[in-house]
Amino acid sequence: MFAFVSPLTALTRRPLQPPLRQSLTRTTFVGRALLAAAVIATPLTIVRGESSQAPTPSTTMTLSDLATLKDIDGNPVSPDAFAGKVVFAMNVASACGYTQSGYALFKKLTDKYSPNDFVAVAIPCNSFGFQESGSSEQIKSFALARADKLLIMERSDVNGAKQHPIVQLAKSKFPGKISWNFDGRYVFDRKGHPIARFGNSASDAEIEATIDSAL
Template identity: 35%
Template sequence: MKLLSIASTLVIAAAAAVIAADAPKSIYDVPVKDIEGADTSLKAYQGKVMLIVNVASKCGKTPQYAQLEQLNQEFQKDGLAVLGFPCNDFGGQEPGTNSEIKQFCSIKYHVTFPMFDKVKVKGAEKHPLYEVLTGPQSPFPGDVKWNFGKFLVSRDGKILKRFEPGVKPDAPEVVSAIKEALAAKGS
């Protein structure tokens, strides 16, 4: 009986090691696709403060695109990267193709910040990026509640803040957190 227990423990430990080996070492290692469908990662944003947002084109919160673009224009020179991840998980409010999403964002909101491939932010098919942002190892675990959930990530890849969808990008607490993260050059 004791031998069986030891064998079970070893199998579980080996399985955990395999899972840990497959897990991204940092947020920068998570594979993503850009809006054109090309494989990429967030490595290009290493050393920048990232505001990662799950976005949708047919949502009551869609006007937040304008505020996100405003933040991008105001703070990009200081090292902010606003990153949009389209998501159709909530009420089917992002039904378009990547091409349609890109066109909508460009024409309607003049978005210049990077947009990425449509992702799942909750459920069994949750994208690995959102597993990092919302999973049990995150400082802010728990599923994204709706479109336009925002995660502020430091220059060294640490998740600093989470802002729920109803908190607008230009809200004082968001702007203040961005300024603080940008000022922390060694963070």
């Protein structure tokens, strides 16, 4: 008995001929290319959650780009106050265990360096233990009684979305939260770039050596 095999069945059992294989290969390649092009052309939307951190400023920014600074009296601070000078900035509080040594450092630095070459900036902050809770006038009087050549900024946060612009700029080079009063100690060079960060356990000699090298 002979088995009947239809022409269609016989055709499907035959191996693909080279021309047909090449045709399928070209079709697959073209399909993949079109798919890749469609993916590239499709706009990519990234949804980000809200952040408690302030936007990181460009690393090309300097102190001269900070046009919204205000002092403890609410007066604008011109970027010219920092032009061509080495700047040492530190967060302060009036009722902290580091208050005496912190202001003694300010006094030493402002007595040692000429105001033509150096600016010391105090940034009052009440975020740690509510130890800077006085009025602006009280903060100013307390600070100047201990270091009379300070530039005292308005009271501000030093972490999060409302952190002081000087601190924000410094963190663009030296990221990381300030953990306590007098813990954010930053040195900026004459061009307004942050060049060093120290904590509240740093020695005065370390900070002075960095300032000396920047002058």
